[in-house]
Amino acid sequence: xxxxxxxxxxxxxxxxxxxxxxxxxxxxxxxxxxxxxxxxxxxxxxxxxxxxxxxxxxxxxxxxxxxxxxxxxxxxxxxxxxxxxxxxxxxxxxxxxxxxxxxxxxxxxxxxxxxxxxxxxxxxxxxxxxxxxxxxxxxxxxxxxxxxxxxxxxxxxxxxxxxxxxxxxxxxxxxxxxxxxxxxxxxxxxxxxxxxxxxxxxxxxxxxxxxxxxxxxxxxxxxxxxxxxxxxxxxxxxxxxxxxxxxxxxxxxxxxxxxxxxxxxxxxxxxxxxxxxxxxxxxxxxxxxxxx
Numbered sequence: 066x067x068x069x070x071x072x073x074x075x076x077x078x079x080x081x082x083x084x085x086x087x088x089x090x091x092x093x094x095x096x097x098x099x100x101x102x103x104x105x106x107x108x109x110x111x112x113x114x115x116x117x118x119x120x121x122x123x124x125x126x127x128x129x130x131x132x133x134x135x136x137x138x139x140x141x142x143x144x145x146x147x148x149x150x151x152x153x154x155x156x157x158x159x160x161x162x163x164x165x166x167x168x169x170x171x172x173x174x175x176x177x178x179x180x181x182x183x184x185x186x187x188x189x190x191x192x193x194x195x196x197x198x199x200x201x202x203x204x205x206x207x208x209x210x211x212x213x214x215x216x217x218x219x220x221x222x223x224x225x226x227x228x229x230x231x232x233x234x235x236x237x238x239x240x241x242x243x244x245x246x247x248x249x250x251x252x253x254x255x256x257x258x259x260x261x262x263x264x265x266x267x268x269x270x271x272x273x274x275x276x277x278x279x280x281x282x283x284x285x286x287x288x289x290x291x292x293x294x295x296x297x298x299x300x301x302x303x304x305x306x307x308x309x310x311x312x313x314x315x316x317x318x319x320x321x322x323x324x325x326x327x328x329x330x331x332x333x334x335x336x337x338x339x340x341x342x343x344x345x346x347x348x349x350x351x352x353x354x355x356x357x
Contacts, residue, residue: 066167068095070160071203071351072145074225075151075195075313078278079258083208085152085199087351088225091144093156095120097164100138112157119154119184120161127165127180129196137168148233149351150317155196158184163201163354173215179202182211189236196313203353205266221266221352223274226320226329227312228297230336230343234290239314242286251281273322275307284311291315304331 071092077084103121107114115121124137139161143325145153162181171177178201182192192211199206202218209215265273288294294311301309301320306328309320318330329345336343 066097066164067357068097068160068163068167069093069161069355070095071353072156073196073313074319075152075155075193075199076280076283077195078262078274078308078310079255079280079282080195080207080262081280081282082193082195082256084259084262085195085208086205086221086223087199087203087353088151088227089348090346091151091349092351093144093153093160094142094218095160095164096140096142097135097168098138100136102136104136104138106138106140107143108141109222110153112143112147112148117126118161119158119188120164122187123158123161123181123184124165126183127162127171127176130176130180131169133169137165139164146229148235149229149313150234150313150315151227151229152196152200152313154188154236154309155181156181156200158188159197159200159354160250163356164273166354174201178211178214189240191240199353200222201354204350207263217250219263219266221269221350223266223271223321224325224347225349226301226306226322226325226332226345226347227317228319228329228332228336228343229317230293230341230344232316232341234287234315236314239283239287239290242290243283244286247282255281263319271321272307275309278308278310278321280310283314287311287314293336293339293341294318294327296339297332300331300335301328304328314325 306320333345
């Protein structure tokens with residue numbers, strides 16, 4: 066059996082740890098079969114090919130949750146660059162959990178996601194679900210609660226320009242710089258932007274979506290890890306973007322607007338001008354995990 070888990074844009078604008086959106090490309094793919102223990106082979110981007118791989122962690126977690134013995138053999142085709150800000154560990158974790166679920170004949174969403182979150186915990190030290198959950202369900206997701214699982218999904222068609230520079234921002238480091246408390250005015254501003262963003266997405270008002278791609282809870286503190294952010298954002302806006310911000314904890318950035326090929330190119334060129342190689346592309350809201 067083959068499992069596919071798409072990349073995601075988490076912390077979507079003002080939705081820190083709550084909003085996430087699956088994108089059409091790239092993604093991780095796992096070919097799985099039943100085995101006496103847990104084994105993994107890795108193709109594509111280099112990640113551990115042993116028990117520390119988050120796909121293995123998640124698969125083991127599901128077996129443990131169900132009190133099952135045995136294991137799975139997985140061949141992981143790693144299509145999402147690690148530490149990219151595009152939900153790389155989340156996609157692998159989810160693919161591992163779904164692969165184990167298919168071997169065991171399990172279809173319980175909450176159990177699968179709980180197992181996948183253990184992979185995220187291993188990767189970043191925190192079982193945040195804003196990558197795993199949109200990768201599983203597809204579309205744009207709002208996490209009300211993880212335990213019990215309460216997720217709201219908006220079926221949107223949104224095109225985005227994505228740029229990925231050849232630098233890394235580990236999620237674990239990006240979470241360490243966050244303060245335990247933020248000013249009340251910043252919390253209120255984020256609440257206003259997040260509420261308005263959901264409405265704009267439902268109405269298909271892309272210009273308003275772009276205007277609301279801002280954040281007062283995490284981005285101001287994480288920008289010191291991304292000294293290129295302001296220049297790339299300015300380049301995107303000058304090229305006609307309605308709004309631009311970081312994807313996940315970075316370094317990837319994304320923008321919405323009309324002429325997205327022009328916007329993506331401008332973002333890539335801005336990185337190049339700073340001596341940082343970057344790839345860029347245009348994609349759109351993606352479907353969730355698939356198995357066949």
